Amino acid sequence: MADLFEDYPFARAWDEMFAAPGEIRAAYESVFAALQTMDAADLKARADIMGRTFLDQGITFALGGVERPFPLDLIPRIVTATEWQTVENGVPQRVRALEAFLADVYGQGRIFADGVVPKRLVTTSPHFHRQVMGMNAQDGARVVISGVDLIRDENGEFRVLEDNVRIPSGVSYVLENRQAVTQVLSEAGADQLVRPVSEYPGQLLAALRAVAPWNVTDPNVVVLTPGVYNSAYFEHTLLAREMGVELVEGRDLICRNNRVFLRTTSSEMPVHVIYRRVDDEFLDPMQFRADSLLGSPGLVNAARAGNLTIANAVGNGIADDKLVYTYVPDIIRYYLNEEPILQNVDTYRMEVPDHREYALEHLAELVLKPVDGSGGKGIVIGSKADRAVLRKARETILENPRGWIAQREIALSTVPTLIGEKMRPRHVDLRPFAVNNGRGVWVLPGGLTRVALPEGELVVNSSQGGGSKDTWVLGGPVDVIGPGPAADSTQVLSTLDLAFQQPLSPPEEILGFRAQHEQQQQSDGGRGERQC
Amino acid sequence: MLSRIAESLYWLGRHVERADCTARILDTYLHLLPAGSWQADHQVIRSLLDSMGLSDDETVGAGSQADSGQLVRALVFDSDRASSVAGALTAARDNARGVRDAIPLDVWECLNVTWHGLRTREAGGAGPHVFLRWVGERCAIANGMVSEVMSHDEGWQFLVLGRSLERTDMTIRLLAAAESETGSVPPWRALVSACGGWEPYVRSYGGSIGQRSAYEFVLLDRMFPRSVIRSLNTAEACLAELEAIGATRYMDPRRDPSSARRIVGRTRTGLDYRTGAELAADREQMLATLQRTVYSAHTAVTKSFFRREDSVTWANIGAAGGAA
DSSP: OOGGGTTOOOOSSOBSSEEETTEEOGGGHHHHHHHHTOOHHHHHHHHHHHHHHHHHTTOEEEETTEEEEOOEEEEEEEEOHHHHHHHHHHHHHHHHHHHHHHHHHTTTOHHHHTTSSOHHHHHTSTTOOGGGTTOOTTTTOSOSEEEEEEEEOTTSOEEEEEEEOSOOOOHHHHHHHHHHHHHHOTTTTTTSOBOOOTTHHHHHHHHHHHTSOTTOSSOOEEEEOOOTTSTTHHHHHHHHHHHTOEEEOGGGEEEETTEEEEEBSSSEEEEOEEEEOSOHHHHOTTTSOTTOOSSOTTHHHHHHTTSOEEESOTTGGGGSOHHHHTTHHHHHHHHHOSOOSSEEOOEEETTSHHHHHHHHHTGGGEEEEETTOOTTTTOEEGGGOOHHHHHHHHHHHHHOGGGEEEEEOOOOOEEEEEETTEEEEEEEEEEOEEEEOSSOEEEOSSOEEEEEOSTTOOOOOGGGTEEEEEEEEBOOTTSOOOSSHHHHHHHHTTSHHHHHHSOOOSOOHHHHHHHHHHHHHHHHHHHHHHHO | OBHHHHHHHHHHHHHHHHHHHHHHHHHHHHHHSOTTOOSTTSHHHHHHHHHTTOTTOTTTTTTTTOOHHHHHIIIIIOTTSTTSHHHHHHHHHHHHHHTTTTSOHHHHHHHHHHHHHHHHHHHHTOOHHHHHHHHHHHHHHHHHHHHHTSOOSHHHHHHHHHHHHHHHHHHHHHHHHTTSOOTTSOHHHHHHHHTTOHHHHHHHHOSOOOHHHHHIIIIIOSSOTTSHHHHHHHHHHHHHHHHHHHHTSOOOTTOOTTHHHHHHHHHHHHHHTSOHHHHHHTHHHHHHHHHHHHHHHHHHHHHHHSOOOOOOOHHHHHHHHSOO
């Protein structure tokens, strides 16, 4: 064993590199071999070069007003083709179910009538917006971009930790991490087929164009950012640049006669699709917070009138509410008549008396989460909390049972991470990004692996001192690998559905893009006829 | 193109040029003056400060007490002041940050690296000369990237327009301050050097220098890229190009895209058909005209290209949309 791995500790958690002490899982062999030739100083030097590059290029996130590079650990996290199949089938299933749920909630409400989900649960959510009730132009494509957070439990099974169907962020790090790791650690992946992530912007643009209002032939897509002070501003610029669309701020937009325009140097340019990175509450001062300067008054009316598509749709927050999360397996069964492919983490609803009673007795073994929290805020990990904290948690729960859930504490899987001079296991999660064009859901082969850098820490959020890793999804026996990339992608892209369901081999980007583009036009026509 | 992006690019061009020019001017005068006379009570310094609009500024210490260190700090390193070298570079970087998706990665990276370098360079303690030279290099890289990597599209025209107007402006300010006594070095030589044109000047005029030839060179030289007439020509060309681009599209009738070009062109013609001697004789009025030109051109550009509509009011939405 290399020096780097000396005294590598093992615990209850599933380690993704080692099956047992000294026994390396097959997928990691080439990485391990590459690491054998290096020592800690070597790796450190490479990591420094990478950090410098990130800072110079401004690949940063803002924490407390200071721009920092997002800490990237060099050792990639590897997912085999077989393991990935679960994700590639499970995530679309979940997205489809949540789409149906959202359409139903803002439509007829069948699921309430059938008693599967209590209506009270949805209407008490702060993310339920009456303002978009009855809007159905976007049904099936409300969740264009989603990030379902996955973890692997002690047996290596993928489980869903939470759904993000509002504004999941982090995909820019997936793209940048891949570039950085291939630049400084090129020897590691030499003999494996790692599936590319670079097709994401193309897929996203194709989907955004596909969900445009039906009567527009050449839709104009823009990315709406809150501005340079937003912590994810870098990501907004990257996506706009890679898609070749305008990055706009609220003050660039103007709504008139239920149509939306951009202010340009000559006159006003119509906008048809807004990929917004602004929260619901700030999007439209006419409907929500009247003091917001981040959005533009009239956007929701324009969407209601069918002249604008907002992606993701307003009001999606009810679907990633942590309490609704506990019902998602039932939701999947109800709408799709399928068994969930990805399991939830065992969760207790604090508003159900039996659950609450059990949870209050076993507080020290559970993880408590506020249902509307994000960024790892407010989470209480029972086994790590002292008495006073637990007592306070108990009081808060009794005060507002709707506001909390409790989950079994799961030892997240670990991946070796360079800590100081040594490799140490650190807990990771995975956020695969999925793009829904209204007809199919495409999952980016890769995703954001976040790693909790402090020892034993289970919260991996970037605002809590987390780092990230590049995620390699291996091509393999389950994939069909064509003879040549160009010929292959033409075949794969010959129909839109295929393009979204099958993994693409290394893309011939321009060709693929044009093919998708043309298909958008066709699919638009199709949608139009249906509606007439 | 978006008005906001056009405006940011215009200011990006202005700020980079301002940093570059200020650095060159300060470096020249720091060098030429005998040691110890770099003080606020020195005549040249006073008129320079005057021309930069800083003469009444307390913090610069333009009054009487100022020492050279304080002055250098204020003009070079004070990043809160938009007219200082560091301040201009910070402003350029902020503008670039707001339009990151619209400029090439290389340009952004260059400005970002420069901005990160400001603090370390200042702390490096190698003195203003080294710092100013470094700034000159960084600006040259930024300008090189803009010219060689960036597509020469509408946004580029705005950037170059901003740069040309700023260049004209800085040169005029320099001319206004140039008559003052510079000690051991003749003032006209200082003027030409501060424009970065000493070598080409010597080549075309020989070593002798006087007011007339210096004026002629700085204002009217057709070959020197930093002369006023060249800068105005560039600005005019950009404006003509922008007008042509706009002509292919529907134009808001309330805007007048040719107003700025008329203003610049009129003054440029005035320079074109006069001699250096005539200009030197009519010095004060000519400088006033030039200053007014730059200012009105800037206002015209802002009005016709960056115009923001009045913000929408609630009543307005109800009347127009009928859906409120």
